[in-house]
Each structure stands twice: as structure tokens, then as C-alpha cells.
Amino acid sequence: MIATEKKVFARTPVLTPKMTHYCPGCGHGIVHRLVAEAIEHYGLRERMVCVAPVGCSVLAYKYIDVDMSEAAHGRAPAVATGIKRARPELFVMTYQGDGDLAAIGTAEIVHAANRGENISVIFVNNAVYGMTGGQMAPTTLLGQKTKTSPAGRAEKLEGPPIKVSEMLSTLDGPSYIARVTVNKPANIRKAKQAILTAFGRQLDGKGFSLVEVLSPCPTYWRLPPQKAAEAVENWMMKTFPLGVYKDKEAADGKRAEG
């Protein structure tokens, strides 16, 4: 079992050999690896720019060896738009957390999606603000306790969690939107497929693509890594079902199985 896994996930040279600073069991490291593998798959390393967010993955540039730009908190889709319009020949992606993308950067993501901006977005949804110490995120689940919802998120006070994939798929602009997770090997393989599809859309000039990745944050879910991985399935996926939410290439945009 272990030997097989090693083969499937052999380290791509797009990843630097550095140890990441992520907590044990954090989804960010896995998502980095999938992104790096997709970069290698399409041979993008020397013709791309990634826009890093403000959030736990603000140091992603240390781990993925490609040209990278910073963006102010939430503005990654706008910075990516600037790069793409300046150099359409480059592959341009953003990597964003849920606070970054679905709170402070809501306007930027909605309008980039609606323009059908030919960029790819990796959206890491961990239902919490990791970097600032576990506060409530727009995607925090009802009842979830965080530093700023100590009694649990209440619909009456804070509203229900924002479902980004569903919301953005109401727009006509995007080409591909899918929600995946990285809680276990089978799902990791599906997540990689979705990322490959998303990147492919940009390479084919089809426009905006986004992959939402449900990602465990054991630290601020206050769970051991294994339990956090299980919680993605038993708890998070009840509010955020996996699937393809928009697929302009497929005739009816039919939803894939969770």
C-alpha cells in the first residue's frame, strides 16, 4: 500500500525540496503537490505565473518553483487579470483561501469569473481563517465554533456559509467549476483530475476555471489529523457536496458524483 502511494505521488521537480510550514494533516501541502503535478503534466513551469494569496499559503512561493506574484488580501483574481491581460501567452493561476476569496475578495472573484477571465483558480476551503488564528470564515459551518463564533456559527447572527462553487456557477462566464477534496487517496486522485481539467480549460482558451478544494485544518477544527480528514466527509461535505458545478464543455453541465 505504502509502496504504491509513493509511486503515484512521487515528488515533482516543480516542488522545491523545502519542508512546508503547514501543520500536520493540513490540506494545503497536498493541494500544493497536486498543483505542482498538474504544472508538470502540462509543462507549464517556464511559461506561467501563480498569484499567491494572503493566508496560510502566503509562503507558497517557497514550495512551488514558478514565477509568483503577491496580491493584497482578496485581490488575487485582479492581479491575475492584470498579468493575463499583459501577457496572454502565460498560464496564470491564483491560489486562495476562503477568507481571501469569499470574504474580502468577493468582488474580485465574482467579476473575474463573470468576465470569463482566462485564468485558473485553486480555492482552498477549510471553513476557517487559519493564518490569523482560527476565526470565523464565510464558509464556516453552522454551529462551528471558532475564535469569533465561540458559541458556534448561528444562522440568525452570521448567516449560513457561502457556497462559492454553487454561487459562481450561476454566472454565464466560467467554463469549469468543481468541488473536490483531499481527505483520502481516492478523493485526491479525483481532485487532481479536476485540477487538470481546470488547467486544460485555460490552455484551450476556454476561460475561467475554479476548483474548490475542501481541505482539513486540524489545528483550528481542534481535531487530530485523522479525525479532521474524516470530518471533511462526515461533516463538511454535508454542506458542501462534491461535484462539477459548471462545465460549459459538457452539453448539460451535469453534476458528477460526490
Next chain:
Amino acid sequence: MSGNDAVVEGAIRAGVECYFGYPITPQNEIIAGMAARLPGLGRAFLQSESELAAISMVHGAAAAGKRAMTTSSSPGISLMQEGISYIAGTRLPVVIVNVQRGGPGLGNIAAAQGDYFQATRGGGNGDYHVIVLAPDCAQEMLDLTFQAFDLADQYRTPVMILSDGRIGQTMEPVELRDPPAKKRVEKPWALTGAKGRPGHYLCSLLLPVPELAEHNRLLQKTYREIERREPRGEAYQTADAGVVFIGYGTCARIAREATDILRDEGLKAGMFRPITLWPFPNKKLVAALPKAKALVVAEMSTGQLLQDVRLATSDKLPIEFVGYTGGEAPTVKELVAIGRKLLQKPRNGNGRKK
């Protein structure tokens, strides 16, 4: 053509490659002009969803090594402060035009100069400066746009053209010249895809204390160099002037007219206008005051330029201050009256009624 149209001409002739902006009066002619002209030239134009996004798009295009600009007016420039701080910290060359209007808040759409402190003191968070250029006519809206792009590239810094609604909207003859032929500054740091090299990371984020401290020392070194090399100002009739008017933009025009009228009356008035508001032309101003007994500072704000004049002159000369806001401006008549009062010597020792 209008000053706003001159900015469009100037930017296109200076080789702007990407423009991003959001509509706001009194600078809408610029965004409309860019929309009409850039796509046909194969250059990027996009109306953004906000000024926050516009400045971030400029951030991205500049990071990709292209000549990028945005334009706005006061409330929009306030929203851009976030991005400008990031751009300054990342050392990216961009050009920003602020066609100032009345504030605070939504204020009104009349010409004003209330954003002087915001422009010259940094404006966003952190210790940084942007070079601030102050045109006083449509021709300078064109000429200073050329210079803005060159200065931005040369020093890897944001450059702001601080204009106002009156200069932006007034129609004047403009000589449509081209910028002087200059070699473009190379941008080896730009994000172009990491071909045959490790990835570049362009950022303002430097978590280790010594790294950020060192980065700030580098920024400050650049600012000191800019302060040494780039201060600009125009002295007019100042060599023998006993009273010197000081103003920028619209107020410089009013002061120049007042100077001419007083000179026609045989009174020794002069005018000095800073062309760079940061770096403020301290030495040039002092050099323009060999005979000055008093200064008159005129601005469409309430003592912002005044502060820089006091700093430059170490408060050694008495200053009459004329400040208006909300779209009101000093008048030529008013400045002439002040000039007369200061310059006409009482005939007999005891002062004399006019």
C-alpha cells in the same frame, strides 16, 4: 484638447501597454479615451469592478514587466491606497493619475487640492513615497505623463500625477509631441515565466525582521536618491521679487496671472510652483527667494502645501495663506490685493490709507 485628453495622448505616446480603471468624475474622459484607443493599438484596456481591483490589475501588469497605469479622482484614489502600498513595497513601476475633486468623502466634483497630504506623505500603510508630479496645464498633462513612465521605470516606484478637475477639464492648445527617444529600462525582475531560471517571487512580504528592515533601508536609499536628483520647480520673476506667490496646478496659474498684473504696476512680485510635490523642491524654492520679504501660499486646501513651504523655508519668512475648499479657489484679484498690500511701501512713515 482637455487636460484629461492630453493624459490619454501622453500615455499612448509614452507606450502605455495596459490601462485599468473605474469611472469617476472629473476624469471620465481619460477612461473613455483609453477604451476608444487602446484595443485598436493591440494594448490592454479593461474597466475594473472597483478601484481596489483596478490598482491590483495594474499591480499584476507591472509585475509582468509592462507599462501599466490607472487614473481616478479623489474617492477612487483613496481605495487605491491599499494597492499603491503593495506596489511601492514590491518596487513596481506604475503610473497613477489623480484628477482631484472636492472632499472629504463623496464631496463634490469640482476641482480641489485636498489630497496633497495623501499623495505626498505616502497615503497607504508603511514607510514609502510615491513621486508626485503637478501639471499646471494641458500641455504638462501630456509632458509629465511621459516623465511619469520614465521615472517609474528608472526608480521602480509608483509615480502619481496630481492634477485637479479644472486642469483635467479645461480645453487648451496642446502640442502633440512625442517623448524624447530614450532607451527603455530593462526589467530582469519581471514575471515572464521562469524560463531557464528559478522562479521569481515579487512581494512586499518579508516576515523575518532583518529582511524587512533591510528592504526598508533599500527603499529609503532610493527615496534619498530621488530627493537628490529629481526635485523640480519653476521660478517666475523671482530674482528681484519682494513677494513670492507659491502654488501648484490651478493655483500656480492664478499666481502667475497675479504676478503679471503686479509687475505691470511696477511692483516686484514673483511666483514659484513646485512641479514635483514629492520630492518637494526645497532648495529650488529657497534659491528663488533672494529678495523675498514675504510669501503668499495659495492652495485649494487648508494648509497642506503650506506645511511643505514652511519646512522648506524653515519658517524664516512671514507667510500669507490663502486656502479654499469645496471647489472654491483663490482669485487673481485677491492675490493681487494681497501682493499690493505687502509690496506698496507706506509713503510716509505712518502707513497710509488706501
